[in-house]
Amino acid sequence: MSTLELAVHELAPRMQHWRRDFHHFAESGWLEFRTATHVAETLHQLGYQLALGRDVVDDAARMGLPSAEVLAREEQRALEQGALAHWLPHFSGGFTGIVATLETGRPGPTLAFRVDMDALDLGEMQQPAHRPFAEGFASCNAGMMHACGHDGHTAIGLGLATVLQQFSSQLNGTIKLIFQPAEEGTRGARAMVAAGALDNIDYFTAIHIGTGIPSGTVVCGSDNFMATTKFDVQFTGIAAHAGGKPEEGRNALLAAAQTALALHSIAPHSAGASRVNVGVLQAGTGRNVVPAQALLKVETRGETNVINDYVFERAQEIIRGTATMFGIEAEIRLMGAATNSEPSPEWVAFIHQQALEVNGVTNVVDTVKGAAGSEDATLMMARVQEQGGKASYMVFGTQLSAGHHNEKFDFDESVMEVAVCTLARLALNFPWPRGV
Numbered sequence: 001m002s003t004l005e006l007a008v009h010e011l012a013p014r015m016q017h018w019r020r021d022f023h024h025f026a027e028s029g030w031l032e033f034r035t036a037t038h039v040a041e042t043l044h045q046l047g048y049q050l051a052l053g054r055d056v057v058d059d060a061a062r063m064g065l066p067s068a069e070v071l072a073r074e075e076q077r078a079l080e081q082g083a084l085a086h087w088l089p090h091f092s093g094g095f096t097g098i099v100a101t102l103e104t105g106r107p108g109p110t111l112a113f114r115v116d117m118d119a120l121d122l123g124e125m126q127q128p129a130h131r132p133f134a135e136g137f138a139s140c141n142a143g144m145m146h147a148c149g150h151d152g153h154t155a156i157g158l159g160l161a162t163v164l165q166q167f168s169s170q171l172n173g174t175i176k177l178i179f180q181p182a183e184e185g186t187r188g189a190r191a192m193v194a195a196g197a198l199d200n201i202d203y204f205t206a207i208h209i210g211t212g213i214p215s216g217t218v219v220c221g222s223d224n225f226m227a228t229t230k231f232d233v234q235f236t237g238i239a240a241h242a243g244g245k246p247e248e249g250r251n252a253l254l255a256a257a258q259t260a261l262a263l264h265s266i267a268p269h270s271a272g273a274s275r276v277n278v279g280v281l282q283a284g285t286g287r288n289v290v291p292a293q294a295l296l297k298v299e300t301r302g303e304t305n306v307i308n309d310y311v312f313e314r315a316q317e318i319i320r321g322t323a324t325m326f327g328i329e330a331e332i333r334l335m336g337a338a339t340n341s342e343p344s345p346e347w348v349a350f351i352h353q354q355a356l357e358v359n360g361v362t363n364v365v366d367t368v369k370g371a372a373g374s375e376d377a378t379l380m381m382a383r384v385q386e387q388g389g390k391a392s393y394m395v396f397g398t399q400l401s402a403g404h405h406n407e408k409f410d411f412d413e414s415v416m417e418v419a420v421c422t423l424a425r426l427a428l429n430f431p432w433p434r435g436v
């Protein structure tokens with residue numbers, strides 16, 4: 001076992017503690033108040049320079065933000081659950097982003113690593129058959145669950161911060177660790193990019209665990225993310241007495257229902273995969289009232305940006321058409337966005353080379369076939385690349401108890417050691433000129 005692997009192995013119990021603490025106090029997008037304060041405290045104690053909140057999250061570029069009432073309520077909940085009060089003001093109002101910087105003082109590139117911190121809006125299984133429940137760390141927040149592994153990602157980020165600090169004498173240049181809010185629904189990355197958090201980075205690496213990749217396998221350059229647009233549609237009609245004066249009404253529920261069916265009839269694209277999903281339809285107030293209000297929560301996806309743009313354009317045409325058909329108003333509100341991913345081949349090759357050397361890694365591939373979901377880290381990758389940097393997205397396979405976004409989701413925590421060892425090697429073995 002190398003000194004790095006020994007150091008990471010010794011860190012494993014602490015990473016498990018971090019993961020389980022984040023899992024128990026699960027906080028969904030823009031509401032990661034407790035999580036962010038504990039991440040900030042740990043990074044501060046490690047000696048990292050911190051940029052927090054509004055310094056790394058652009059207010060106007062945040063997407064899918066909860067209401068001011070929810071933000072305030074959840075901030076208070078976080079405080080009651082042990083959020084660290086001295087850090088909380090930085091994140092108040094839903095600015096729960098962090099960028100930690102380690103300046104070595106020696107010439108070299110800037111390497112950035114990104115993890116996401118948010119839970120999903122999902123109720124966790126509270127049964128003994130589900131390990132997190134059986135071992136006492138299932139989510140204590142109703143309707144919020146770490147069912148995608150972001151608790152593990154955050155623990156990996158802190159583990160990486162710890163070992164890079166331990167081995168900092170072997171580093172050159174600058175290390176930046178990015179802890180992003182609200183990846184679910186592709187809502188947070190846009191705001192961190194807009195705030196400049198991804199400027200002047202030479203090498204960027206984002207990560208995910210699981211996703212159906214077998215334990216021991218590392219994907220070095222995920223290129224199968226789908227471009228996506230997330231949006232709500234608010235339909236406004238005219239309420240009326242359903243029995244006495246139905247002709248006076250304009251039925252928003254019917255418009256929404258017709259729209260939902262029509263959206264799912266958008267023709268596929270000959271150039272590649274596409275998706276449409278109407279995930280939510282809320283409408284009406286009473287059985288004898290012609291419904292005046294209806295809400296749809298929708299997403300489009302495409303194998304490429306062009307295909308997703310095609311689907312979204314057709315969706316907008318359909319929405320305008322059904323609104324006219326039913327004589328009502330329709331307002332489209334953008335709630336999230338991400339592009340497809342194009343990792344930098346040179347960086348993928350270096351990642352591949354380093355991953356081969358890690359104990360616990362049994363299979364290293366650059367890509368996997370088949371459209372994955374979407375990821376707004378693609379916006380961060382694009383920003384780095386447009387400034388001449390290199391970027392990639394890694395997946396660390398691990399055994400899962402259920403699929404992502406399922407109430408029984410859990411993962412084999414040993415993947416966190418493999419991830420930290422691999423990521424630390426990217427920094428410690430970076431091929432910068434090492435003297436004569």
Ligand SMILES: O=C(O)C[C@H](NC(=O)Cc1c[nH]c2ccccc12)C(=O)O
Pocket residue numbers: 148183184185186208211222228372373374375376395404
């Ligand atoms: O579109 C979103 O809301 C983001 C969300 N993202 C994820 O779940 C991450 C993800 C999905 N599939 C993969 C495959 C590899 C890495 C990460 C992922 C999704 O696709 O619904």
